[in-house]
Amino acid sequence: xxxxxxxxxxxxxxxxxxxxxxxxxxxxxxxxxxxxxxxxxxxxxxxxxxxxxxxxxxxxxxxxxxxxxxxxxxxxxxxxxxxxxxxxxxxxxxxxxxxxxxxxxxxxxxxxxxxxxxxxxxxxxxxxxxxxxxxxxxxxxxxxxxxxxxxxxxxxxxxxxxxxxxxxxxxxxxxxxxxxxxxxxxxxxxxxxxxxxxxxxxxxxxxxxxxxxxxxxxxxxxxxxxxxxxxxxxxxxxxxxxxxxxxxxxxxxxxxxxxxxxxxxxxxxxxxxxxxxxxxxxxxxxxxxxxxxxxxxxxxxxxxxxxxxxxxxxxxxxxxxxxxxxxxxxxxxxxxx
Numbered sequence: 001x002x003x004x005x006x007x008x009x010x011x012x013x014x015x016x017x018x019x020x021x022x023x024x025x026x027x028x029x030x031x032x033x034x035x036x037x038x039x040x041x042x043x044x045x046x047x048x049x050x051x052x053x054x055x056x057x058x059x060x061x062x063x064x065x066x067x068x069x070x071x072x073x074x075x076x077x078x079x080x081x082x083x084x085x086x087x088x089x090x091x092x093x094x095x096x097x098x099x100x101x102x103x104x105x106x107x108x109x110x111x112x113x114x115x116x117x118x119x120x121x122x123x124x125x126x127x128x129x130x131x132x133x134x135x136x137x138x139x140x141x142x143x144x145x146x147x148x149x150x151x152x153x154x155x156x157x158x159x160x161x162x163x164x165x166x167x168x169x170x171x172x173x174x175x176x177x178x179x180x181x182x183x184x185x186x187x188x189x190x191x192x193x194x195x196x197x198x199x200x201x202x203x204x205x206x207x208x209x210x211x212x213x214x215x216x217x218x219x220x221x222x223x224x225x226x227x228x229x230x231x232x233x234x235x236x237x238x239x240x241x242x243x244x245x246x247x248x249x250x251x252x253x254x255x256x257x258x259x260x261x262x263x264x265x266x267x268x269x270x271x272x273x274x275x276x277x278x279x280x281x282x283x284x285x286x287x288x289x290x291x292x293x294x295x296x297x298x299x300x301x302x303x304x305x306x307x308x309x310x311x312x313x314x315x316x317x318x319x320x321x322x323x324x325x326x327x328x329x330x331x332x333x334x335x336x337x
Contacts, residue, residue: 001031001042001044001045001084001101001102002045003310005086005091005101005102006024006031006042007024008089008091009033009084009091009092009093010022010024010033012090012091012092013033013035013093017035021035021036022034022035026308027305028044028046028048028301028304028305028308029043029044029046029048029051029053029235030042030043030044031044033093033104034109034112035109036109037108037109038079038106038107038108038109039106039107039108039109039110040082040093040104040105040106040107041063041066041104041105041107042084042102042103042104042105043059043062043063043102043103045059048165048304049162049165050162050235050236050239051235051236052235053235056100056102056103059102059103060081060103062234062235063081063103063104063105064081065234066078066105066232066234067080067081067105068234069232069233069234069240070230070231070232072140072143073136073140073213073228073229073230073232074228074229074230076108077107077108077110077228077230078105078107078108078230079106079107079108080105080106081103081104081105081106082094082103082104082106083100083102083103083104084100084101084102084103084104085097085098085099085100085101086098086099086101087099094106107230110222110224110228111222111224114222114223114224115218115219115221115222115223116129116218116219116221116222116223117217117218117219117258119223120218120255120258120260121258125223125260125263127262127263127266129223129227129263130255130263130264130266130267130270131266131267131270132226132227133221133227133229133251133267134267134270134271134274135270135274136226136227136229137216137229137247137248137251137271138271138274138275140212140213140229141210141212141244141247141275142275144210144211144212145210145211146207146209146210147204147209147210147211147241148204148205148207148209150204150209150238150241150242151197151200151201151203151204151209151243153193153194153197155238156193156200157189157190157193159238159239159293160185160186160189160193160293160296161186161189161190162300163182163185163186163296163299163300164182164186165300165304166299166300166303166304166307167179167182169303169306169307170182170303170322170326173306173319173322174322174323174326177326177330178326181326181329181330181333184333184337185292185296185329185333188333188336188337189289189292189293192289192336196282196285196286196289199282199283199286200243200286203243203245203283203286204243208243208244208245208277209241209242209243209244210241210242210244210247211237211240211241212240212241212242212244212246212247213229213232213233213240213247214232214233214239214240214242214247215231215232215233215239215250216229216247216248216250216251216254217250217251217253217254217298218251218254218255218258243286243290244275244277245277245278245283245286245287245290246290246293246294248267248268248271248287249287249288249290249291249293249294250290250294250297251264251267252264252267252268252291253291253294253295253298253328253332254294254298255267256291256328257295257298257324257325257328288332288335288336289336291332292329292332292333292336295325295328295329295332296329298325299322299325299326299329302318302321302322302325303322305318305321306318306319306322
């Protein structure tokens with residue numbers, strides 16, 4: 001779908017059902033239409049260095065793969081892949097129409113007030129909540145496929161160094177910080193990975209590299225009676241194949257972003273009780289490096305969101321998030337230097 005088409009679909013649903021029935025959310029890679037019962041996730045026709053939704057066939061395949069991958073962690077959330085059709089400039093979800101326009105991943109709509117990032121903003125996340133997440137996550141990690149063939153120096157470097165795609169944007173909006181921060185971080189990352197490659201390979205041989213979630217942060221968790229972790233990455237397998245420390249570093253970085261290092265400490269204590277995956281000081285250094293890498297990922301994603309802003313108001317709404325991730329990124333960079 002194009003931006004024009006998603007806006008027309010949103011309009012038609014609005015006219016048919018009323019303003020309380022449907023809302024539209026945009027990310028760097030997807031649109032999400034929210035109804036009282038369901039959420040419809042539609043892949044944008046975009047292509048980045050790490051993601052390719054450029055054709056209808058690729059978007060359909062991505063929808064089915066996302067549903068398959070998320071069944072284990074959120075089996076009741078993911079329901080079906082449905083068609084979006086058009087006839088005479090009218091658009092329907094799961095309806096009739098001559099022209100097949102695109103596909104949507106149909107999901108059960110969860111209570112938005114229970115989304116963890118929203119609860120963190122209002123200081124409503126407890127130690128008990130993150131302990132439950134640790135227990136849920138360890139069950140998933142214990143059953144996850146082990147991989148013994150994915151640790152590759154060039155791949156690791158390239159994943160980190162892709163932050164350069166948003167450098168022109170950062171230089172425009174944060175000229176005093178951007179260039180030196182990004183250049184220094186790439187240099188440090190290249191050196192760190194080269195120095196710790198042997199240990200990363202040892203950890204892989206011991207079974208610490210898994211097919212994990214890949215995008216483990218609070219926006220992808222609902223705090224229900226039992227935590228629901230969703231949105232496991234489907235668009236790039238390499239982002240799921242990682243040292244287990246990279247997965248939990250992502251979650252800890254996210255808690256740090258919200259100023260909740262205390263919750264990160266509770267989470268780590270329980271996680272390491274169940275899966276003791278740190279064996280020596282080198283592993284701690286690797287864990288801290290992965291927090292830098294995960295801040296790198298969130299900085300890049302927020303930068304890409306800002307670069308896609310449709311107007312100045314939308315851009316200015318995203319800029320504070322980019323700035324916050326840039327400052328956290330600089331903090332981790334200094335700590336690791």
